[in-house]
Amino acid sequence: MSLDSIALLSKLETDLAHTAAKIYRADSADFNEIAQCFIDKLVRTPAVVRPRTADDVALVVQFCLRNKADFTVRFGGYDCAGRTRVDEALVIDMRDLNEVSISEDKCSATVGGGILHGQLARALGEEELATPVGNIASLEYTGWSTLGGYGPLSSGYGLGVAQILGANIANAQGEIQTASEELLVGIRGSGGSLDIITELTIKV
Ligand SMILES: Cc1cc2nc3c(=O)[nH]c(=O)nc-3n(C[C@H](O)[C@H](O)[C@H](O)COP(=O)(O)OP(=O)(O)OC[C@H]3O[C@@H](n4cnc5c(N)ncnc54)[C@H](O)[C@@H]3O)c2cc1C
Missing domain, CATH: 3.30.465.10 (Uridine Diphospho-n-acetylenolpyruvylglucosamine Reductase; domain 3)
Structure with missing residues (x-):
């Protein structure tokens, strides 16, 4: 199942509401800047989530498992094959774990x-x-x-x-x-x- 459902994205937002993690939906103003990688790929990304702590990462993975939602994990975004962008998959962007x-x-x-x-x-x-x-x-x-x-x-x-x-x-x-x-x-x-x-x- 993809996360391309407003209901599912809203559920993710509710699950993360008590954390400092940020969610960028595909229609948000800064989405393209956040989602950009070194290799540009013609894929549809429903949202990018940026956890702030390891516990936030665990919560997102557990959410995806419970809801059978596909996800990829992105860091600097320099993978030469652009493997951090997969059609319809939620992107977990780790760049805020930078202490x-x-x-x-x-x-x-x-x-x-x-x-x-x-x-x-x-x-x-x-x-x-x-x-x-x-x-x-x-x-x-x-x-x-x-x-x-x-x-x-x-x-x-x-x-x-x-x-x-x-x-x-x-x-x-x-x-x-x-x-x-x-x-x-x-x-x-x-x-x-x-x-x-x-x-x-x-x-x-
Ligand atoms: C322009 C350019 C310059 C480069 N220069 C150099 C260089 O000078 N020296 C060099 O050695 N290499 C260089 N590389 C290669 C680069 O190091 C690799 O492509 C590296 O994998 C990029 O990491 P990233 O996190 O930025 O990329 P991403 O695309 O974000 O991630 C790359 C892969 O690693 C996985 N990954 C990354 N971090 C984690 C993590 N914390 N946990 C689990 N999985 C993770 C991602 O899921 C993805 O599959 C360069 C590549 C490019 C495109």
């Missing part, structure tokens, strides 16, 4: 699953820290690093994938979990095809 928390020893940081390269580089730079990031500020860190991730610092400090120490995910049942060591092996290289990564812990 950075630096460890006390300043050797690692925990970052939101939707953080963009520019935001991460800026937050680390304020503490005179760095980690390999890509060449474009609006690329998203998780999609980049889980696929390998090369950038200007990679020859000195390694690929993005080599920085991943841990992850929190929303699984296919819409439950938030800390990734096991076995799942981490898959996450390092899967390009985000295993679960929705809501948080990464990385070397800095």
Whole structure:
């Protein structure tokens, strides 16, 4: 079932009313700007939802499961095949999960699953820290690093994938979990095809 039903979209809005998540319907003024990806695809997207927390992500996944609604997960939107846009599917846009928390020893940081390269580089730079990031500020860190991730610092400090120490995910049942060591092996290289990564812990 698609979300192309005003009743279903209203139900989603009701379910998320107590959260800070935002929903952009296809007829809203800023929809095109929000939904735009690097690859333009001729698909119909009924709405884009932007969760603010991992719990919001879990709620949206649970809603889609309950209502048999198709969804895709979008981050920076730079996928070369435009796989984050699928006809009639709700888009879960993770770009508001963009917090950075630096460890006390300043050797690692925990970052939101939707953080963009520019935001991460800026937050680390304020503490005179760095980690390999890509060449474009609006690329998203998780999609980049889980696929390998090369950038200007990679020859000195390694690929993005080599920085991943841990992850929190929303699984296919819409439950938030800390990734096991076995799942981490898959996450390092899967390009985000295993679960929705809501948080990464990385070397800095
Ligand atoms: C113009 C351009 C420049 C690029 N430059 C570089 C570069 O300098 N170095 C480099 O290594 N690569 C580069 N790439 C490739 C880029 O890193 C990959 O396409 C990457 O997957 C983009 O991630 P995104 O999150 O921005 O894209 P999206 O299209 O939003 O996501 C890509 C895929 O990963 C999934 N995904 C992303 N984040 C998560 C997550 N948190 N949890 C679960 N799934 C997730 C999405 O569902 C989607 O299937 C470039 C691509 C383009 C188009």
